[in-house]
Amino acid sequence: MASKFLLVAKREYLTRVRKRAFVVLTLLVPFIIAGFGVLVGKLALSDESAEVVDVRDASGLNIAAKLVPLSTPQLQFVPVEGSLPEAKQSFQQKKHAGLLYLPAGLDVQDPQGVQFFGKGNISLKKESRVQKALNDAFAELKMQRSGLNQTQLDQLRAKVPLSSVSLDETGKEKDSNSGVTTGIASVLAILIYFFIFLYGVQIMRGVGEEKSSRVMEVMLSAVKPFDLMMGKIMGIAAVGLTQFLLWGLLSWGASTVLVPLLMQDELGKAKTEVAAAAPRDAPATVADQATASAEQMNPAKRANVIGSAFEQASKLNIPIWTIVFGFVAYFLGGYLLYGALFGAVGAAVDDQTDTQQFMFPITMPLILSYILGFSVILRNPDGPVAFWMSMIPFTSPVAMVIRLPFGVPAWQLALSIGLLVVGFVGTVWVASRIYRVGILMYGKKVTYKELSKWMFYKG
Amino acid sequence: MQQPTSRPILEVRDVRKQYAAHTALSGVSLAVPEQSIFGLLGPNGAGKTSLIRIITQITGADAGEVFFRGEKLNPSHIGQIGYLPEERGLYKKMKVGEQLIYLAQLRGLSRADAVQRIRQWLERFDIKAWAEKNVEDLSKGMQQKVQFIATVLHEPKLIILDEPFSGFDPINANLIKDEILRLKQEGAAIIFSTHRMESVEEMCDSIALINRSRKVLDGPVTAIRNQFKTNTYEVEGQGQLMVVHPDFEVIEQKARENDHFYARIQLHAGAQPNDLLRYLIGRVQVYAFREQIPSINEIFIRRVRETMPETLTETANALL
Numbered sequence: 001m002a003s004k005f006l007l008v009a010k011r012e013y014l015t016r017v018r019k020r021a022f023v024v025l026t027l028l029v030p031f032i033i034a035g036f037g038v039l040v041g042k043l044a045l046s047d048e049s050a051e052v053v054d055v056r057d058a059s060g061l062n063i064a065a066k067l068v069p070l071s072t073p074q075l076q077f078v079p080v081e082g083s084l085p086e087a088k089q090s091f092q093q094k095k096h097a098g099l100l101y102l103p104a105g106l107d108v109q110d111p112q113g114v115q116f117f118g119k120g121n122i123s124l125k126k127e128s129r130v131q132k133a134l135n136d137a138f139a140e141l142k143m144q145r146s147g148l149n150q151t152q153l154d155q156l157r158a159k160v161p162l163s164s165v166s167l168d169e170t171g172k173e174k175d176s177n178s179g180v181t182t183g184i185a186s187v188l189a190i191l192i193y194f195f196i197f198l199y200g201v202q203i204m205r206g207v208g209e210e211k212s213s214r215v216m217e218v219m220l221s222a223v224k225p226f227d228l229m230m231g232k233i234m235g236i237a238a239v240g241l242t243q244f245l246l247w248g249l250l251s252w253g254a255s256t257v258l259v260p261l262l263m264q265d266e267l268g269k270a271k272t273e274v275a276a277a278a279p280r281d282a283p284a285t286v287a288d289q290a291t292a293s294a295e296q297m298n299p300a301k302r303a304n305v306i307g308s309a310f311e312q313a314s315k316l317n318i319p320i321w322t323i324v325f326g327f328v329a330y331f332l333g334g335y336l337l338y339g340a341l342f343g344a345v346g347a348a349v350d351d352q353t354d355t356q357q358f359m360f361p362i363t364m365p366l367i368l369s370y371i372l373g374f375s376v377i378l379r380n381p382d383g384p385v386a387f388w389m390s391m392i393p394f395t396s397p398v399a400m401v402i403r404l405p406f407g408v409p410a411w412q413l414a415l416s417i418g419l420l421v422v423g424f425v426g427t428v429w430v431a432s433r434i435y436r437v438g439i440l441m442y443g444k445k446v447t448y449k450e451l452s453k454w455m456f457y458k459g
Numbered sequence: 460m461q462q463p464t465s466r467p468i469l470e471v472r473d474v475r476k477q478y479a480a481h482t483a484l485s486g487v488s489l490a491v492p493e494q495s496i497f498g499l500l501g502p503n504g505a506g507k508t509s510l511i512r513i514i515t516q517i518t519g520a521d522a523g524e525v526f527f528r529g530e531k532l533n534p535s536h537i538g539q540i541g542y543l544p545e546e547r548g549l550y551k552k553m554k555v556g557e558q559l560i561y562l563a564q565l566r567g568l569s570r571a572d573a574v575q576r577i578r579q580w581l582e583r584f585d586i587k588a589w590a591e592k593n594v595e596d597l598s599k600g601m602q603q604k605v606q607f608i609a610t611v612l613h614e615p616k617l618i619i620l621d622e623p624f625s626g627f628d629p630i631n632a633n634l635i636k637d638e639i640l641r642l643k644q645e646g647a648a649i650i651f652s653t654h655r656m657e658s659v660e661e662m663c664d665s666i667a668l669i670n671r672s673r674k675v676l677d678g679p680v681t682a683i684r685n686q687f688k689t690n691t692y693e694v695e696g697q698g699q700l701m702v703v704h705p706d707f708e709v710i711e712q713k714a715r716e717n718d719h720f721y722a723r724i725q726l727h728a729g730a731q732p733n734d735l736l737r738y739l740i741g742r743v744q745v746y747a748f749r750e751q752i753p754s755i756n757e758i759f760i761r762r763v764r765e766t767m768p769e770t771l772t773e774t775a776n777a778l779l
Contacts, residue, residue: 011561015553209550213548213549213550214546215549215550216548217544218542218548218549218606218609219565221517221537221540221542224534440512453479
């Protein structure tokens with residue numbers, strides 16, 4: 001009775017989509033996400049706004065002048081005059097990050113007595129940045145002293161861009177970027193995990209509602225329990241997909257319109273700062289990156305983000321179509337597998353508060369795959385834990401999508417999806433048996449032993 | 460009235476249903492005539508709900524067969540059966556109108572037909588204003604009315620009502636009763652399940668009594684009552700009642716104020732009520748004289764008592 005299944009699914013879908021909570025949540029979340037994006041962006045940029053380090057150069061070696069061009073977006077050197085105590089006082093008054101002191105009579109070959117004063121504890125990161133700039137400045141000074149002219153110096157200054165290259169099976173070279181890969185893997189895993197959880201629980205609640213409102217008997221005299229269960233599962237899946245789709249569209253819209261609007265000031269500032277901090281000698285890549293990331297916020301460019309993500313992904317060694325296919329397969333397979341079980345739990349208990357004892361064993365593999373996914377599988381996507389967890393149907397939806405961006409052998413993918421299909425057919429079968437008996441069972445405290453008996457009840 | 464010769468709308472043949480620990484139905488057979496009201500009576504836990512769930516195809520029988528108008532019961536009959544369960548319930552957060560459309564569609568009615576019929580029914584029950592209300596905002600009695608409409612909206616040929624009057628006040632109970640009689644007039648057969656036997660005695664054309672998973676009695680109501688009558692007459696009158704006659708026996712006699720009396724007199728085989736009346740007329744002033752016909756309730760209690768030893772031995776056998 002396909003038409004009844006569709007009627008049930010349609011009702012489940014429409015009643016949920018029309019709810020005020022759904023509309024509010026669907027409209028609100030993208031703005032929360034966009035707002036969050038603005039907040040993170042502002043924080044990131046404010047962190048980026050350079051820390052100023054005063055340089056009191058008493059050495060007479062003109063090192064301060066060499067340090068200034070070495071300023072980066074994170075670190076800016078400003079020469080100051082006056083005695084050491086004066087300089088110490090003034091950098092604190094100006095709320096600068098620190099003071100670099102080069103004492104008089106500094107020996108170029110053996111520079112002793114250079115000091116860095118900072119407020120409070122000086123972080124390792126800050127110290128190493130200052131150290132690096134100082135080393136570079138001394139190196140330049142030494143090279144100049146060795147009698148080379150400017151052209152020779154420019155040629156000497158080695159700048160080796162390092163790009164990581166990974167080889168795929170066919171031996172084709174592609175760029176590898178573990179950051180992007182990890183990012184994609186995490187996002188996919190989180191989406192699947194939350195989708196299963198959020199909407200699985202909705203299935204359980206929905207069944208519980210039908211049971212407690214006693215509408216079940218009327219329904220069952222018109223619809224087969226299996227159609228009723230599957231209609232509910234599919235209807236709720238459609239609700240979830242609608243919500244995700246709207247979230248995606250609205251988030252994109254909100255970030256296209258809102259983020260640039262709210263961040264105009266910061267962007268302008270960042271650009272000029274970057275430009276100011278990137279004169280002749282500044283490392284070109286830093287400036288480029290900063291400009292590029294700033295420009296990405298541009299509405300015009302933003303529109304291309306998805307397209308360029310695909311482009312970038314295909315440039316990198318990321319099997320984009322496998323990911324899309326795999327994601328859809330594990331998304332639906334995982335949802336069906338768990339959704340059926342959630343439905344069975346809703347059918348088995350009388351009271352929502354009794355669901356706890358059955359929820360635990362169901363959600364455990366899901367939570368486990370999530371935790372292990374981020375701790376073990378992400379680090380070693382081809383290891384034994386990753387392999388086995390991506391084969392077991394209860395953990396494979398999360399485990400496999402984490403592995404997908406790193407590349408998975410075709411036979412493993414096929415086997416895993418095959419097992420997942422077997423898995424969800426199995427859980428749907430078990431669940432429909434429990435469901436069939438459970439939905440008309442009232443006032444009975446259900447145990448596991450009882451549940452196993454239900455599986456073999458006739459008709 | 461039903462025509463005994465015509466094919467029954469529903470025939471149940473030797474249906475058995477066993478649950479893990481107990482037997483719900485052990486070989487029940489019955490036939491529901493077309494266009495009649497059929498009482499399915501029995502105490503709580505007798506197996507009525509189990510039987511109804513088999514007829515409504517919620518569960519299947521372990522053994523035995525059910526026929527709907529001569530065809531073996533199958534899902535295509537769902538649209539011709541309406542069911543009002545004892546445990547009432549509707550989707551609480553759904554509007555009355557939408558809910559009725561949904562339930563009618565599940566029984567195979569088109570949306571347009573459903574909308575039209577819902578309008579008629581809401582008008583008939585004078586509750587048109589509720590169509591846009593959520594079910595949870597209605598009173599319990601109102602919800603019952605909506606549920607009754609949901610049961611009959613698709614114009615089923617067989618309507619199964621489990622305790623239909625529970626939850627209704629006397630006025631609405633009467634309204635429902637009239638609707639049931641009207642539905643019968645329009646050609647439907649109605650199965651009435653209840654353990655309150657007096658409430659259906661007046662409406663039912665035929666009945667089946669079920670006790671402890673077995674049918675203990677069935678047939679047309681009048682026939683059953685006649686079958687169980689004991690040739691006893693109730694007499695009310697004035698005077699000194701002294702019956703000394705070989706054919707008449709006073710079973711019970713009560714004196715009332717002002718020399719009035721009430722008595723139950725049994726006629727022995729061969730004697731006619733007119734003989735008794737003639738005998739009485741010369742002796743006392745007769746105000747009322749009528750045959751005592753046992754109520755279904757009395758018959759049921761008697762039948763249950765009679766079948767008790769059998770069921771007891773069975774239980775004993777089962778335990779051994």
